[in-house]
Amino acid sequence: MKKRFPIVILSILLAVVIAGVAFLAVRSAVKSKNEKDSSDATNDSVVSGAQVAETIYSEHYKVGIVQTGLGSASKDCYSGFMLELDERNLLGNIEVTYVVEDNEELCRTKIKELLDGGCDLLYTIGRFASETAAELTKDKPVVFAAVNSPDEIGLVESNEAPGGNVTGISSYNPCFEQVDLIKTLLPNTKTVASLYSGTDPEAVEQGIVAAREAQNIGMTCTQYPIDDKASLDSALSKIKDEKIETLYIPVDKFLYANISTIIDFSNENKIPVFCGDETILAQGALATSVINYESIGRKAAGMVQNILFEHVKVSTLSVVYKHDCTNMLNSEVRDKLGLEIPATALGEVEMWTKPTEPPAETKPAPAATKADEAPAETEAE
Template identity: 25%
Template sequence: MKKIAFILLAAILFLAACGEESGQSPEANAKEGTKTFKIGVTQIVEHPSLNAAYDGFQKALEDAGLDVEYDVQNAQNDNSQNTTIANNLVSEGVDLIFANSTPSAQAVASVTKDIPIVFTSVTDAVSAELVQSMEQPGGNVTGTVDTQPDAIPSTINFLKDELGAKNVGMVFNAGEQNSRAQVDAVKEQMSAVGLNVVEASVSTSAEVKQATESLIGKVDSLYIITDNTVVSALESVISVANDNKLPMMVGEFDSVKRGGLGAYGFEYFDIGYEAGEMAVKILNGESTPADLPVQYPQNLRFVLNKDTVDALGLEVKDEWKAEFAE
């Protein structure tokens, strides 16, 4: 009996050792030093561009082989909820916060100086007071912006030279810093080339259609920037634009796919992925937000919606070097 007991004990010890070596148990994970990182995700509203950015962020961490648990919260364009989310994520003591939009980043940056914050879908990180400078963020915040330096000038040139625009309508949420910065930049650059901007301000997505309709008879084209409130209700703008044969330039490719005429832009998945690569460096202890420069989007492209081009009766010129949205 003693011999049988000894054999059974040896077999149990052998199987336990095999389990530890194969990493099949929590004890094995602890032994190998594997850590599960908890990342808080805050997003101001649901729309395709922001969703694509989050997908890109997740893919970067997956490709890096990190074990991650996400706490994803969406404010549904409610500023009070946005603040509540920020406080909740900080109180949870997450390892890092991914802030997807300017309001989301501002909310979390205002309540913690200790937890690393990586943002994307932010237009002007300096004016939003998220970082000290693009090159040297200087605090616990860094990320990727969704404005490419040549995008606005290229769009304005297309409106003027190719579409013959004179009065351009812009619908936006004036309470969103991201949008105000873009509109001011557009107005300044349009004024320099003799174009006029006609503004229509909204505070909620429910106001978008009426605001767009208020521009009819005053404008010959539309330019919809990367405004979260308006883009979340873009179909309302597209409906009015189509009914009145107004060419509508937009700020990103997802809005082209949804019916906008065209955009000089980039993929939001890509800037989300680049933000994810920054998060990997921070979580692995290779760098800190203060040391990681804020990144611009790469590879500006011009994309058109073929159906919208045809509906407007436009001829696509070779010199446009345009691609068609898929």
């Protein structure tokens, strides 16, 4: 009996070991199968997700892009539009025909061809293309860009409720941002003069808007409508006598033609000029806030998605006026005028310097389906 006992114990231990090994083998096999199943499921999900991204919509549409001019603003309105469509995975659902035409009669003809060719929506860059598209179709949606005052020229019934088949993104000069920049850079400023040509309706409106914004942020603003060179000289004399601290000039053809007079006055009397256009920084203005036109194109692409794929009524899509802007400061003028700008404010501006060569292309837009030859460079409007 004593001899058999060790044998029994050994047999039991051996059986336990064998069972353990078998259990571990089965467990390993099950775990391996589960991991494979999980991996397959994950891969299926990835494929499914990619398919959803590529076919987020089942519809397909034809969109005609009509651009009047090839200035940098117009180019950016186009490239931003195409980039946004690409990033929203919509280029597979949209056939784009891109037309650049500066000749008004040819532009009209090409818009007709787009409409006759079954175009579902027109994206128009510039005033003439937008007005012509609105004239030629009352049922196909028209989304415009680079139009200053669409309500005033009759493109829409009102900016809040367009009321028809036309809406879009205004490129109205960002007067609010430009005036706010005065307080950002020179927070102790109390007085500003708003100069504008009294015979230019758009300049008048910008000058008045700027004056109201100046008052809203705690500055006293005196308006100076200018009719000719004599009235400009008179206004500058009054500004000096009244010891006004800053000048604001909007986008204004007459004042721009006489900008050397204004800048000479600015330098002589140490009165900084805030302007409505980056080009005037090169003439000696201190600072401006400029629209990012690529963002206009991107916002237009969002509208197109809402109209075509989400089936939002054009008549209910308000015109967009709020823009992404870049604040720009001419550091040479700052130093020449001896201005002290808070360090915190410098973090909100880009230092502008005179370009020595054309900027390199850094982010090309996706190619359109078809593009016509572009004419010589002009601006959007």
